[in-house]
Amino acid sequence: MMNREDILRELELLPVWQLRNPVAAPATELTQPEQASIQETVGDVQEAEVPSASVRLMASEDGQWLFVLKPQQSEAAETLLLNMLAAVTVKVGQEMAETPISTVADFRPKVIMAMGEDVAQQLLALTQPLAQLRAKVQKLTETPVVVTYAPDDLLLNPAEKASAWADLCLAKFTIANL
Numbered sequence: 001m002m003n004r005e006d007i008l009r010e011l012e013l014l015p016v017w018q019l020r021n022p023v024a025a026p027a028t029e030l031t032q033p034e035q036a037s038i039q040e041t042v043g044d045v046q047e048a049e050v051p052s053a054s055v056r057l058m059a060s061e062d063g064q065w066l067f068v069l070k071p072q073q074s075e076a077a078e079t080l081l082l083n084m085l086a087a088v089t090v091k092v093g094q095e096m097a098e099t100p101i102s103t104v105a106d107f108r109p110k111v112i113m114a115m116g117e118d119v120a121q122q123l124l125a126l127t128q129p130l131a132q133l134r135a136k137v138q139k140l141t142e143t144p145v146v147v148t149y150a151p152d153d154l155l156l157n158p159a160e161k162a163s164a165w166a167d168l169c170l171a172k173f174t175i176a177n178l
Helices: 004-010 032-049 075-087 101-106 117-124 151-156 158-176
Strands: 054-060 065-069 092-100 111-115 137-140 143-148
Touching (some): 054 117, 065 075, 101 117, 111 117, 143 158
Parallel strands (some): 065 111, 111 143
Antiparallel strands (some): 054 065, 054 092
8 A cells, every 4th residue: 555655756746745744833824914915916806807708828848737827916826826836747838828718729738727716617617616616627628627726815715725736636637547
């Protein structure tokens, strides 16, 4: 039987990913001014997104992953996103900012990561909340889609990072089993 370290090594997640100490400090990782700044940014971006169906696309170098995100996010969220990509050993090859959501069909990745409720609902043409869309593989035509939290949302709700990690692992597992 494989232990946790063997499983992580098999998924090529070591040494980048490390188990957190379960007796860690409370989830208030951001200072109050940082949280206020993120909330302002999220509010501004959400107001700007309502009339358009523009998204930001990030494709991996090997073409296996396509990340679909809202067009703009905070600097802290960008850092978190890059750390998430590093944790699953994804190197960004192509990036398209402010592109119509319809351009997702031009890509042929092995898996699409829809990051955020609004993005997932637009991409999949569904109205279910994020809680019902995530933690399972959806389909866009024949391409598997894994829905997870947007990086800005993870900064506001650090307790959801474990769920986002599970979604990334689901996507990695999906690619490995195609």
